[in-house]
Amino acid sequence: DIVLTQSPALAVSLGQRATISCRASESVRSSMHWYQQKSGQQPKLLIYGASNLASGVPARFSGSGSGTDFTFTIDPVEADDIATYYCQQSRNDPLTFGSGTKLEIK
């Protein structure tokens, strides 16, 4: 299975940029997707295909990368962005998720 590695947590000040990384154990080309999960809620799709913004998602959110290294960015960070962010690959079966990065506000 492809393992996706994320840092556990990130603290950012409001109005600043948050950058979350996801590293795959082998190339997933551009088959990387990002989700936001707020406390007590289901995950929500934000980015698909590494860099495509999902419908209705603010342009403050963006994604980049290909191969094994991917970046998810929020700029600027707002208070409502407090959540855990997960990457997910669909290059190989089974689909796998990263362990999540919890975004905290400084």
Added chain:
Amino acid sequence: QVQLQQSGAELAKPGSSVKISCKASGYTFTSYYISWIKQTTGQGLEYIGYINTGSGGTNYNEKFKGKATLTVDKSSSTAFMQLSSLTPDDSAVYYCARWRYRGAGYYFDYWGQGVMVTVSS
């Protein structure tokens, strides 16, 4: 609007089975597969498998073969997942999600609210 409405929380005894449901609305049910995902504090998010809502064909993560059985009722736009031979390790929140494909792979564009399954004697 697209909605996936899941059934309520389950409390089950070890060795028993549970069947949870996921009712879709707001789109043509048979145009999209439905996937199931397990979430625990320890293991995070785990992909269980998907069901082709048109044909009933299934694909399972090897880890969940024999544990999960996916079915569908097209007449009610509802997908089901049965979990069998339950152990405490099956205690988790289970989500259904709509499976979407575009150029760069498969992802989950809409999720149900989740069902908490607790296995305890």
